[in-house]
Amino acid sequence: MVDDKLLQDEMQRANNYEAVKSEVKSEVGAEIASQANQSGAESGRINNLAGGMRQRAVDEVVETQNEVDRGRFLARVSQIVDFIFYVIYSLLTIRLVLALFAARQSAGFVQFINSITEPLYAPFRGIVPSPSVEGGFTLALPIVIALIVYLLLHLGINSLLRIFAHRKTEI
Secondary structure, eight states: OHHHHHHHHHHHHHHHHHHHHHHHHHHHHHHHHHHHHHHHHHHHHHHHHHHHHHHHHHHHHHHHHHHHHHHHHHHHHHHHHHHHHHHHHHHHHHHHHHHHTTOOTTSHHHHHHHHHHHHHHGGGTTSSOOOBOTTSOBOOHHHHHHHHHHHHHHHHHHHHHHHHHSOOOOO
């Protein structure tokens, strides 16, 4: 009798399980059918949303390409600025070395360097005295100051170009 009761309970549980399983299966099927009917109406909304996302992606690619092109242009400008300042540094350094070694002012090369660097050197002439020793060896401190000022100007221009070249991002 005890075994019979246990068997009946097991059968009852199996029947309840099958009933619940069938009910869940029919509810899920009905929900899927309902969503399938709604998907036709939502299809247009989904297509509009996808089109908007696609257009935003294309716009972002175009904007990125424009920023890359601007960065390339500014990098080329920066290279030109670097070249110009390196020429300035070189010419002023040659003038400084010629002054340090008391080069003859009547020599053609010295006159050439002095004539080329004069416009660059003129604003700094006489700012501070240039100490010299016997034999005409002179430490032209205004040339050193000019080199420092041109270096700072060079760094400032390149920093400004870097600011314009950086990509703007939205947060």
